[in-house]
Amino acid sequence: MNLELTPIQAVACCSPLAREPISEEVAEQVSIVLKALGDPVRLRLMSLVASHEGGEACVCDLNDAFDLSQPTISHHLKILHEAGLLEREKRGVWAYYRARTESLENLASVIGGTAR
Amino acid sequence: MNLELTPIQAVACCSPLAREPISEEVAEQVSIVLKALGDPVRLRLMSLVASHEGGEACVCDLNDAFDLSQPTISHHLKILHEAGLLEREKRGVWAYYRARTESLENLASVIGGTAR
DNA sequence: CGTCAATATTTACGCCTGTCTATGTCTTGT
């Protein structure tokens, strides 16, 4: 089991950008997540997984949604996973990815200031 | 006066990522804004401006906050401006940047799903 | 066991990006 905090969890104390100047460290952490989402393909991947029934999607389905090679999709999924935005679970031959909605919400609250 | 929509305004109808798979076009637009924020320097710049008194900050102040050359800061400010995140106003010799909080909130609602 | 199918990893390559230096453009003050 992995107990490490993902980048976005490490700053999850809902401090909006506009309240006070964020530190270099926080900026570094948050920008990792933003950079992960800052690609059209990864944004669509994230949306595909998050909106899929059951909140998870199989890689085989995701591959078909793009005109890209399988390794490229795998590469993008890895980046989203490392940013703490996707969870990965292997069942049999297939790999399923699940969206971490908390991460999305945390990110949104950091950006938008509508902290909960 | 500029009537063009900024990238984030074009998809401002608060559709969260998780509700349905976003289109290629929307992904392209939103990723521009995310990419703009997906850099530690620009994230700090955005936070500095947004949290500054009066909601605006002079470039001269911003330069001092970083160990980077003045043209580099200018470059980052331009990217944030083109993404619709900062407004620019020149008063005398000085240039002032103001945060577009609507853009931040729109982005947050697209990401977080906590649409208003 | 050996083959096949689903994913991941490695390697390589062209393009994009962050940075700096040098230069340009305005505005103000003399």
Add this chain to the structure above:
DNA sequence: ACAAGACATAGACAGGCGTAAATATTGACG
């Protein structure tokens, strides 16, 4: 009109990133 200061633009370069082809890994199934 000229000099100085604030900021933007242009050009150049190194490192990072998205992509594909080739290869490795893992699990299912005969």
